[in-house]
Amino acid sequence: MQFDADVIVVGSGVLGSLAAHSLAAAGKAVIVLEAGPRVQRWQLVERFRNVADKSDSSRPYPDLAWAPKSSGGAYSDDYLENVGPLAYRPGMLKLVGGTTWNWRSACWRLLPNDMRLNTLYGIGRDWPIDYEVLEPWYARAERALGVCGNVGDDQSGHGGGPFPPRSQDYPLPMLPWSFYTRTIAAQLRAAGFGFCDEPSARASQPHAGRPACSGMNNCTPICPIGAQYSGDVHATLAEQSGAQLRENAVAFKLEHAGGKIVAVHYKSPDGRETRLCARAFVIAAHGIETPKLLLMSELANASDQVGRNLMDHTGIGLTLLARDALWPGQGPVQQGAMLHWRDGDFRRRHAALKHALGNSVANRPVAARLLAQGVIGPELDRRIRHDAARYVQVATSFETLPQPGNRVSLSDRKDALGLPKPRIFYDVDDYVRAGASVARQDHRRFAQILHADVIDDDSGWRNGDHIMGTTIMGADPRNSVVDGDCRTHDHENLFLATTGVMPAGGVVDPTLTGAALALRLADLIGRSV
Amino acid sequence: MIATVLVAASLVTVASSATAAASDPDEAAIVSRGRYLVTAANCAGCHTADPAQGFAGGVALKTPFGMLLGSNITPDRDTGIGTWSDEQFYRALHWGIGARGEHLYPVFPYDAYTKLRRADVLAIKAYLFSLPAIRHEIPPPRLGFPFDQRWLLGVWNLLNFREGELPVDESRGEAWNRGAYLVEALADCGACHTPHNLTLGPRSGAQFAGAMEGSWRAYNITTDPVGGIADWSNAELTAYLSTGVASHKAGAVGPMAAVVERSLSLLPAQDIADIVSYMRRVPGVRSRTQGQSRFSWGRLNNSVIDIRGDEDLAHPNGRTLYYGNCADCHGGNGGGTIDGAYPSLVHNTVVGASEANNLVMTMLVGVHRTTQGREHAMPAFGAVLSDAEIAALANYVLNAYGDPGIAHVDAAIVAAWRAEAQPTPALVSVFWFALGACCLVLVGGGLWWWRR
Numbered sequence: 006m007q008f009d010a011d012v013i014v015v016g017s018g019v020l021g022s023l024a025a026h027s028l029a030a031a032g033k034a035v036i037v038l039e040a041g042p043r044v045q046r047w048q049l050v051e052r053f054r055n056v057a058d059k060s061d062s063s064r065p066y067p068d069l070a071w072a073p074k075s076s077g078g079a080y081s082d083d084y085l086e087n088v089g090p091l092a093y094r095p096g097m098l099k100l101v102g103g104t105t106w107n108w109r110s111a112c113w114r115l116l117p118n119d120m121r122l123n124t125l126y127g128i129g130r131d132w133p134i135d136y137e138v139l140e141p142w143y144a145r146a147e148r149a150l151g152v153c154g155n156v157g158d159d160q161s162g163h164g165g166g167p168f169p170p171r172s173q174d175y176p177l178p179m180l181p182w183s184f185y186t187r188t189i190a191a192q193l194r195a196a197g198f199g200f201c202d203e204p205s206a207r208a209s210q211p212h213a214g215r216p217a218c219s220g221m222n223n224c225t226p227i228c229p230i231g232a233q234y235s236g237d238v239h240a241t242l243a244e245q246s247g248a249q250l251r252e253n254a255v256a257f258k259l260e261h262a263g264g265k266i267v268a269v270h271y272k273s274p275d276g277r278e279t280r281l282c283a284r285a286f287v288i289a290a291h292g293i294e295t296p297k298l299l300l301m302s303e304l305a306n307a308s309d310q311v312g313r314n315l316m317d318h319t320g321i322g323l324t325l326l327a328r329d330a331l332w333p334g335q336g337p338v339q340q341g342a343m344l345h346w347r348d349g350d351f352r353r354r355h356a357a358l359k360h361a362l363g364n365s366v367a368n369r370p371v372a373a374r375l376l377a378q379g380v381i382g383p384e385l386d387r388r389i390r391h392d393a394a395r396y397v398q399v400a401t402s403f404e405t406l407p408q409p410g411n412r413v414s415l416s417d418r419k420d421a422l423g424l425p426k427p428r429i430f431y432d433v434d435d436y437v438r439a440g441a442s443v444a445r446q447d448h449r450r451f452a453q454i455l456h457a458d459v460i461d462d463d464s465g466w467r468n469g470d471h472i473m474g475t476t477i478m479g480a481d482p483r484n485s486v487v488d489g490d491c492r493t494h495d496h497e498n499l500f501l502a503t504t505g506v507m508p509a510g511g512v513v514d515p516t517l518t519g520a521a522l523a524l525r526l527a528d529l530i531g532r533s534v
Numbered sequence: 535m536i537a538t539v540l541v542a543a544s545l546v547t548v549a550s551s552a553t554a555a556a557s558d559p560d561e562a563a564i565v566s567r568g569r570y571l572v573t574a575a576n577c578a579g580c581h582t583a584d585p586a587q588g589f590a591g592g593v594a595l596k597t598p599f600g601m602l603l604g605s606n607i608t609p610d611r612d613t614g615i616g617t618w619s620d621e622q623f624y625r626a627l628h629w630g631i632g633a634r635g636e637h638l639y640p641v642f643p644y645d646a647y648t649k650l651r652r653a654d655v656l657a658i659k660a661y662l663f664s665l666p667a668i669r670h671e672i673p674p675p676r677l678g679f680p681f682d683q684r685w686l687l688g689v690w691n692l693l694n695f696r697e698g699e700l701p702v703d704e705s706r707g708e709a710w711n712r713g714a715y716l717v718e719a720l721a722d723c724g725a726c727h728t729p730h731n732l733t734l735g736p737r738s739g740a741q742f743a744g745a746m747e748g749s750w751r752a753y754n755i756t757t758d759p760v761g762g763i764a765d766w767s768n769a770e771l772t773a774y775l776s777t778g779v780a781s782h783k784a785g786a787v788g789p790m791a792a793v794v795e796r797s798l799s800l801l802p803a804q805d806i807a808d809i810v811s812y813m814r815r816v817p818g819v820r821s822r823t824q825g826q827s828r829f830s831w832g833r834l835n836n837s838v839i840d841i842r843g844d845e846d847l848a849h850p851n852g853r854t855l856y857y858g859n860c861a862d863c864h865g866g867n868g869g870g871t872i873d874g875a876y877p878s879l880v881h882n883t884v885v886g887a888s889e890a891n892n893l894v895m896t897m898l899v900g901v902h903r904t905t906q907g908r909e910h911a912m913p914a915f916g917a918v919l920s921d922a923e924i925a926a927l928a929n930y931v932l933n934a935y936g937d938p939g940i941a942h943v944d945a946a947i948v949a950a951w952r953a954e955a956q957p958t959p960a961l962v963s964v965f966w967f968a969l970g971a972c973c974l975v976l977v978g979g980g981l982w983w984w985r986r
Binding site for chain 1: 859913
């Protein structure tokens with residue numbers, strides 16, 4: 006049999022590119038297929054500046070017939086077909102480097118208890134592997150992404166010593182907190198709330214060719230100087246290590262024979278089809294497109310779990326106008342969080358949750374609100390200055406549990422290449438709703454502590470952009486898609502590098518966990534192919 | 535030929551008189567002195583390619599002769615200098631003669647090191663011999679004719695080499711004399727900053743007047759008020775040499791950033807003061823191309839409003855490239871940050887130079903400089919932008935913040951600089967080729983005559 010490559014990786018986002026780089030650096034012949042185009046940072050920066058509507062952070066990114074994203078354009082606004090009670094429209098970009106072009110780069114680790122939910126609290130699912138297995142890969146992922154953080158924090162939210170356990174310090178020291186973060190953290194701590202630095206993939210000092218974060222507060226939609234990690238870093242490194250990257254190549258079918266995957270088929274924008282063979286395949290196409298590709302190919306699904314168990318960190322928001330000027334918007338858009346509901350026996354009764362303190366420049370929402378109230382002229386200027394200095398945003402996100410009914414499936418509607426669009430059903434359950442009422446009690450306390458007027462405490466459910474569960478990991482092939490190595494139960498040479506494999510995601514952003522899993526599976530493939 | 539004989543003859547003299555001075559009771563003090571001298575001379579610049587393998591050689595040195603590799607100067611007996619006697623070591627630094635009696639290429643600046651005091655040369659050896667021996671074979675240089683003819687270096691020496699320790703000038707102060715020793719003998723600032731003559735030796739009457747170093751420009755550092763550094767304050771010169779930055783004026787880039795990082799920033803403050811006091815009395819040489827001081831060009835200039843909503847990102851012009859790639863650090867108006875952490879492009883000595891080399895090279899390879907434990911970095915844009923885009927961007931920056939008179943960089947120039955392709959000037963090649971050919975003819979003719 007003729008092989009086009011040792012390994013083919015579908016998707017050039019952070020996880021696919023990490024795997025591709027790792028394999029290419031180990032001397033493997035690697036081809037990476039990317040549905041979207043290659044775009045330079047400066048082009049995205051200028052697109053962002055030129056678009057009038059800054060409210061949709063996906064707007065500056067490519068909106069293409071063959072590579073639609075989850076919103077922001079003629080091809081993208083109706084790409085995801087939502088049929089459930091909640092419109093699920095998580096950030097999803099298609100271009101070389103993937104969705105981490107537009108993220109806040111939070112790089113938390115899971116807690117050991119997050120991976121043993123069922124055993125400890127009788128809810129959800131356990132991971133088939135332990136934290137100890139993942140720990141060295143977390144350390145490698147932190148080095149790869151250049152994560153800065155405070156090694157002394159108890160990230161379990163219990164106010165104890167450093168936790169979770171780690172074999173190595175953060176590769177970069179934590180970024181200094183802005184006046185806003187410092188002031189609010191001090192006031193919350195004085196009232197008995199813990200406040201913890203958020204580890205992030207931002208270069209707090211020059212790192213691996215990236216300049217230090219200069220605090221432009223433009224982390225989303227795009228870090229203009231590349232101080233914040235984005236997947237293109239490892240896409241480029243993979244290419245430099247010999248991987249071949251094919252852009253505008255939309256994988257639409259995996260072909261199997263005798264239990265193994267033998268080929269992947271992709272379409273070019275003009276509809277032309279190409280077939281490539283390899284010894285192993287890594288699907289790293291994000292939590293929605295990965296199950297979609299498996300469903301279209303009708304494989305890896307003996308368990309009927311592909312696309313099911315869609316989880317997110319669905320959240321609610323709180324917006325306050327503090328008494329004192331706090332000047333949000335200096336430094337990164339998010340610097341810390343309150344984690345007192347991150348882990349504990351309460352998880353038997355309600356969802357764990359995290360309150361993240363937003364630190365975005367507030368002029369746009371402040372001005373929109375004032376204009377809606379009819380404020381104009383010099384008074385508008387005065388009020389923008391006044392309110393924007395006091396605008397406090399808290400994003401509270403909840404742990405969700407795998408529910409088979411929350412799912413990605415194939416829509417009857419077709420995209421420009423004739424491929425089915427994703428159909429999504431998503432709802433929150435009583436476990437999350439119970440968590441939300443606990444969160445709202447906290448919200449009232451925050452308003453009191455900051456002597457703040459509440460602008461909005463009824464935001465409705467918000468997408469967390471953290472797609473998990475759709476290709477769920479488990480020890481039992483009857484109820485899960487991949488094993489603890491991210492290898493599909495049904496096909497020994499098919500691996501999934503996506504946060505979609507996570508059977509439980511706690512309350513923290515899953516990218517670092519996905520990165521650790523991607524590096525681990527690449528190492529495994531590298532030793533066997 | 536005559537020169538070689540003379541050199542060999544004097545070596546015998548020096549050798550016979552030297553052995554007595556070698557031993558010193560305070561070996562540690564000598565090693566410590568040697569370590570300081572090695573830092574001041576930045577030996578690592580050519581002899582350390584991998585910081586984990588100090589002085590094991592391998593740095594690629596692009597010269598007008600061709601490519602050479604820095605040699606292994608660790609005490610390894612097979613691949614380093616472990617078998618060298620004091621005399622052999624002294625002969626190399628003082629005379630430019632290798633252990634087997636061969637001429638060393640002057641890319642090893644023995645024309646400066648000849649000015650070192652003998653005790654200092656031996657201190658350098660003592661320090662190097664105190665380091666771990668690292669086995670690292672450096673292949674011999676392979677240069678094209680006529681530069682592969684080492685004996686021709688005898689001619690070079692005759693024309694350009696003046697043997698002898700630096701004399702102390704009693705009429706000048708101590709600071710000046712210490713500065714002279716640092717500048718002329720150790721740091722050898724002239725190696726980069728003094729232009730070459732036809733024979734690739736230092737051009738007379740033009741010391742420190744500015745020269746090319748690969749694709750980079752080593753600027754005029756004479757006391758000329760327009761071309762040089764006369765209008766820099768002592769504080770600015772001191773800050774620049776010891777940290778790489780003279781705030782709101784200049785930042786060291788390229789090879790100079792490496793010199794500051796590896797050598798100057800590690801020297802005692804007194805040394806920097808001595809260097810400054812010496813450089814203050816260097817005769818001024820006017821740069822022909824420099825109409826006004828490098829730090830006097832440009833003004834704050836913000837044209838971002840002109841482009842919003844009207845950009846062609848597929849065919850960007852220089853202004854679009856500036857706002858997309860540069861403005862986030864250097865400011866929409868070119869003013870940088872107030873604290874100078876991100877430098878202003880206005881009144882900036884790189885942007886305002888009369889050659890675009892360092893501006894373009896900085897865009898291509900970025901800035902990496904760590905001094906006093908603090909790293910300064912600018913990302914490299916060479917992999918992001920094409921030659922034509924770099925050229926357009928450079929011309930925009932030159933028009934907005936530099937000398938508009940040189941804003942005609944094109945893609946071909948950028949490509950050449952990117953490749954660090956500095957062709958040997960045609961006249962230089964012709965001179966040496968002709969010299970080599972003449973000598974061969976003379977020798978051949980002599981042999982023929984003798985046999986007859």
